[in-house]
Amino acid sequence: MEWETVIGLEIHAQLATRSKIFSGASTAYGAEPNTQACAVDLGLPGVLPVLNAEAVNMAIRFGLATGCSIAPHSVFARKNYFYPDLPKGYQISQYELPVVHEGEVIIELDDGETMRVGVTRAHLEEDAGKSLHEGFEGVTGIDLNRAGTPLLEIVSEPDLRSAKQAVAYMKKIHSLVRYLEICDGNMQEGSFRCDANVSMRPKGQEKFGTRAEIKNLNSFRFVEKAINYEIERQIDLLESGGTVVQETRLYDSVKGETRSMRTKEEANDYRYFPDPDLLPLEITSEEVEQIRATLPELPDAKKERFMADYGLSAYDAGVLTASRDQADFFEAVVQAADGEAKLAANWVMGDFSGALNRDGREIGDSPVSPEMLGGMLKRISDNTISGKIAKDVFEAMWNGEGDADAVIEARGLKQVTDSGAIEAMIDEVIAANPGQLEQYRAGKDKLLGFFVGQVMKASKGKANPAQVNELLKKKLSG
Amino acid sequence: MSIHTSTVAELSTALARGDHSSRELTEVFLERIQGQGAALNAVITVTAEQALAAADAADRSRAAGEAGPLTGVPMVHKDIFCTRGVRTSCGSRMLDNFISPYNAHVVDRLAAAGMVCMGKANMDEFAMGSSNETSFYGPVKNPWDTAAVPGGSSGGSAAAVSGGLAPAATGTDTGGSIRQPAALCGITGLKPTYGRVSRYGMIAFASSLDQAGPMARTAEDCALLLEAMAGFDARDSTCVERDVPRYSQALGGDLKGVTIGLPKEYFGEGLDPTVASAIDAAIAEYRKLGAEFREISLANTHLAVPAYYVIAPAECSSNLSRFDGVRFGHRCDSPRDLEDLYKRSRGEGFGDEVQRRIMVGTYALSAGYYDAYYLKAQQVRRLIRDDFLQAFEDVDLILGPTSPTAAFNIGERSDDPVSMYLSDIYTIAVNLAGLPGISVPAGFADGRPVGLQLIGNYFDEARLLNAAHAYQQVTDWHTRVPEAFA
Numbered sequence: 036m037e038w039e040t041v042i043g044l045e046i047h048a049q050l051a052t053r054s055k056i057f058s059g060a061s062t063a064y065g066a067e068p069n070t071q072a073c074a075v076d077l078g079l080p081g082v083l084p085v086l087n088a089e090a091v092n093m094a095i096r097f098g099l100a101t102g103c104s105i106a107p108h109s110v111f112a113r114k115n116y117f118y119p120d121l122p123k124g125y126q127i128s129q130y131e132l133p134v135v136h137e138g139e140v141i142i143e144l145d146d147g148e149t150m151r152v153g154v155t156r157a158h159l160e161e162d163a164g165k166s167l168h169e170g171f172e173g174v175t176g177i178d179l180n181r182a183g184t185p186l187l188e189i190v191s192e193p194d195l196r197s198a199k200q201a202v203a204y205m206k207k208i209h210s211l212v213r214y215l216e217i218c219d220g221n222m223q224e225g226s227f228r229c230d231a232n233v234s235m236r237p238k239g240q241e242k243f244g245t246r247a248e249i250k251n252l253n254s255f256r257f258v259e260k261a262i263n264y265e266i267e268r269q270i271d272l273l274e275s276g277g278t279v280v281q282e283t284r285l286y287d288s289v290k291g292e293t294r295s296m297r298t299k300e301e302a303n304d305y306r307y308f309p310d311p312d313l314l315p316l317e318i319t320s321e322e323v324e325q326i327r328a329t330l331p332e333l334p335d336a337k338k339e340r341f342m343a344d345y346g347l348s349a350y351d352a353g354v355l356t357a358s359r360d361q362a363d364f365f366e367a368v369v370q371a372a373d374g375e376a377k378l379a380a381n382w383v384m385g386d387f388s389g390a391l392n393r394d395g396r397e398i399g400d401s402p403v404s405p406e407m408l409g410g411m412l413k414r415i416s417d418n419t420i421s422g423k424i425a426k427d428v429f430e431a432m433w434n435g436e437g438d439a440d441a442v443i444e445a446r447g448l449k450q451v452t453d454s455g456a457i458e459a460m461i462d463e464v465i466a467a468n469p470g471q472l473e474q475y476r477a478g479k480d481k482l483l484g485f486f487v488g489q490v491m492k493a494s495k496g497k498a499n500p501a502q503v504n505e506l507l508k509k510k511l512s513g
Numbered sequence: 514m515s516i517h518t519s520t521v522a523e524l525s526t527a528l529a530r531g532d533h534s535s536r537e538l539t540e541v542f543l544e545r546i547q548g549q550g551a552a553l554n555a556v557i558t559v560t561a562e563q564a565l566a567a568a569d570a571a572d573r574s575r576a577a578g579e580a581g582p583l584t585g586v587p588m589v590h591k592d593i594f595c596t597r598g599v600r601t602s603c604g605s606r607m608l609d610n611f612i613s614p615y616n617a618h619v620v621d622r623l624a625a626a627g628m629v630c631m632g633k634a635n636m637d638e639f640a641m642g643s644s645n646e647t648s649f650y651g652p653v654k655n656p657w658d659t660a661a662v663p664g665g666s667s668g669g670s671a672a673a674v675s676g677g678l679a680p681a682a683t684g685t686d687t688g689g690s691i692r693q694p695a696a697l698c699g700i701t702g703l704k705p706t707y708g709r710v711s712r713y714g715m716i717a718f719a720s721s722l723d724q725a726g727p728m729a730r731t732a733e734d735c736a737l738l739l740e741a742m743a744g745f746d747a748r749d750s751t752c753v754e755r756d757v758p759r760y761s762q763a764l765g766g767d768l769k770g771v772t773i774g775l776p777k778e779y780f781g782e783g784l785d786p787t788v789a790s791a792i793d794a795a796i797a798e799y800r801k802l803g804a805e806f807r808e809i810s811l812a813n814t815h816l817a818v819p820a821y822y823v824i825a826p827a828e829c830s831s832n833l834s835r836f837d838g839v840r841f842g843h844r845c846d847s848p849r850d851l852e853d854l855y856k857r858s859r860g861e862g863f864g865d866e867v868q869r870r871i872m873v874g875t876y877a878l879s880a881g882y883y884d885a886y887y888l889k890a891q892q893v894r895r896l897i898r899d900d901f902l903q904a905f906e907d908v909d910l911i912l913g914p915t916s917p918t919a920a921f922n923i924g925e926r927s928d929d930p931v932s933m934y935l936s937d938i939y940t941i942a943v944n945l946a947g948l949p950g951i952s953v954p955a956g957f958a959d960g961r962p963v964g965l966q967l968i969g970n971y972f973d974e975a976r977l978l979n980a981a982h983a984y985q986q987v988t989d990w991h992t993r994v995p996e997a998f999a
Contacts, residue, residue: 074614074615077840078835078840079595079613079614079615079841080595080601080603080608080611080613080716080717080835080836080841081594081595081601081613081617081712081713081714081715081716081717082713082714083712083713083748083749083750084750085747085748085749085750086750113831115830115831115834115878117834117837117855119837119839119851122835122839122840123834123835124831124833124834124835124837125831125834177839177840304879304880306830306831306875306878306879306880306883307878307883308827308831308878308883308887311719311720311721311751311828312717312720312750312751313750313751314750314751
């Protein structure tokens with residue numbers, strides 16, 4: 036039988052507010068356990084939550100960026116369950132009336148095709164603390180620093196049909212939340228993670244199959260691997276006459292498999308009800324419009340503009356606009372390079388990205404500024420240096436030897452464009468290689484490359500390659 | 514005038530005149546609390562040292578000319594309010610070991626007004642009860658008859674004022690927990706409009722119903738205390754940002770042209786005839802004061818108790834989840850595993866009534882029952898509120914009994930939750946609607962006090978207090994003191 040995979044993602048994006056969603060405690064990552072948990076986060080008797088308005092603004096930004104409706108009236112609800120890292124015995128979330136609902140994103144697939152993915156809803160909620168098992172003998176440690184950190188849970192429609200699509204969607208949302216500056220997107224620290232609902236159905240059938248939910252996937256690679264494992268597991272199960280059980284599963288990244296965490300029967304009855312400590316969240320259309328006016332240019336629009344304004348290919352424009360930092364960097368380079376957009380695109384996507392990856396750096400802490408890179412590109416286009424020498428100049432800049440002009444000056448890398456000087460070098464090379472000259476003149480044209488190489492070597496790479504070519508041809512042909 | 518039977522206003526005057534220092538007053542009341550008053554079991558934590566230090570500080574600020582009307586006046590807090598460095602038990606074994614690291618908003622406000630806190634008043638466990646018999650620290654006795662209950666849940670506060678252990682106390686009212694014990698102990702107790710007083714630091718029972726208020730001998734005293742307690746607090750999202758009138762300055766207005774509604778549902782079956790005749794006498798006094806009466810109907814009154822006993826337990830089942838033995842409060846000995854920790858810590862820490870309400874509330878919120886119970890109860894709640902709003906189109910205040918009977922005996926209703934719940938039949942609807950209500954002493958039934966309830970429109974505490982004060986100018990029920998504690 037031919038199977039169709041149906042996937043929906045629930046993405047948890049930690050909102051980049053300075054303080055928690057219902058208290059004034061800091062949200063900074065990595066502090067000593069329980070040093071960033073105030074009375075409210077600890078769930079002490081008598082404390083009350085107060086909503087952080089910035090978290091609401093961020094949710095609205097996301098909603099507007101995905102064409103969602105912003106609810107004029109939404110409600111915080113309590114999700115009740117006991118767990119040691121859940122201090123109040125309930126999580127404040129949104130249930131029946133979320134702040135953001137019904138929108139979409141367009142994702143691009145590997146083959147260049149685009150696809151619409153529905154966003155069912157996005158709601159605000161607080162994160163729980165962490166249970167610590169390592170380094171504790173026979174007991175569990177509880178760290179409540181994360182308790183109360185604001186999360187935006189973004190729920191997709193079950194529109195995704197493969198692990199690759201799921202990853203493309205997740206990357207799209209990842210890019211969006213960073214463009215909007217509402218989430219740092221740091222997956223290692225858990226700031227951006229997802230649960231994947233996966234089910235199978237016979238191709239052509241409308242009714243969904245029974246789904247399994249894979250919890251807490253915190254890398255694109257894990258999302259792809261876990262979903263693919265799950266697809267195979269479910270197909271094997273179904274084809275051997277079994278049935279898929281509705282359950283929550285965990286992905287074991289070491290073993291590369293998913294395993295059951297709890298079945299539907301073991302699931303909690305969360306007893307959702309409106310939180311009486313918080314008033315319903317009322318948002319006016321004026322407030323929405325104020326926030327809309329502050330939205331940055333979003334990736335799709337930016338990509339279109341890059342293609343139109345800079346004459347970039349769809350592929351290049353897509354790569355450059357995948358992150359706002361990279362797009363901004365690119366545009367600053369173009370400006371510094373007096374509009375050399377294609378050259379800038381090649382360098383930003385090529386050597387520059389390569390150097391960042393090699394050193395594990397973010398654009399923000401690159402040793403080469405856009406002005407430095409743009410300045411170097413100007414020296415390429417005005418023939419001061421060749422593209423080849425530019426690679427050395429770039430490395431030197433990366434290593435802190437100053438801007439391009441300083442490096443070129445200090446290392447004497449200025450291209451030789453004086454035809455007299457080039458001709459003199461050519462004459463020497465020809466004189467030193469009579470045999471090759473003879474062969475060339477006998478029709479072995481390929482030897483041109485040999486002569487070019489020798490001249491470039493003699494000039495220590497500084498001779499202008501185009502001039503060398505031209506003058507060589509003239510001299511070789513006698 | 515003896516100090517322990519004085520009102521807050523009288524003590525305030527005495528302090529201002531220099532007749533007494535705050536230290537003298539505080540010593541008198543501390544001696545009452547620890548001496549003959551101890552038999553009432555009204556105060557479960559006495560903070561004598563801190564009280565005397567606070568009294569000295571109050572005397573110093575008075576000497577410096579910085580005294581307000583409440584500076585140096587002693588009081589006690591219901592043990593539901595968090596007090597920094599002092600055990601805050603909420604009447605429960607669960608919090609018998611809980612020393613709060615912070616002060617409730619109300620505690621800070623009254624301290625800032627210069628009041629001297631002498632300790633913490635006994636109460637029904639987690640404010641769940643109408644007789645103060647559910648306290649882990651044992652029942653409180655009614656100063657008028659120690660065989661009788663003081664009412665609840667603010668029974669310790671009411672008995673402390675009535676027995677002359679403190680001139681004033683704080684209370685909280687979720688379904689009548691200020692007004693009913695005030696009635697049963699013969700004192701005055703005000704439940705303000707929901708949102709008038711911050712709930713921050715007040716241990717939650719049912720968040721949408723809980724409201725803090727003052728308990729004292731007179732309406733005037735309640736006015737003085739409410740002025741200090743009320744006001745906006747950004748830490749409570751349900752607290753309303755609205756100016757606080759000078760309630761005590763607004764007293765003394767006449768009642769000419771004031772229209773008072775008499776809900777026929779509050780005078781029907783179940784109302785003790787002796788209580789009814791005390792209320793009738795009060796109505797006659799009000800007529801003499803110039804008030805006009807009109808019969809009204811609050812047609813959904815009979816649904817108030819059932820709706821309340823869905824909503825309040827539902828909220829409490831969630832509010833009390835934080836008491837899990839993990840971070841504070843009671844933890845069972847050597848738990849085998851996490852589930853055992855939860856089950857035994859909560860099973861041992863909570864008393865029967867609390868467990869009963871947690872179970873009822875959990876059931877009412879369960880999948881498949883939510884619509885039939887919780888949602889339905891919320892709909893009823895709106896009907897009840899609408900009844901009141903409609904009534905207030907025609908009348909300024911509503912009057913009736915606070916409780917259908919005077920104080921019952923300790924043990925009399927403790928095995929029958931429903932009969933216990935019915936003692937709040939006239940007070941519960943006020944919480945469901947979020948309105949202010951006050952109970953004032955209005956006579957006796959077989960030697961036990963009877964309370965008169967006045968209900969006002971939203972944020973109409975000034976009118977409510979004025980009407981109660983006017984009545985107290987022409988009656989002396991509020992000046993009576995129980996003989997055994999005279």
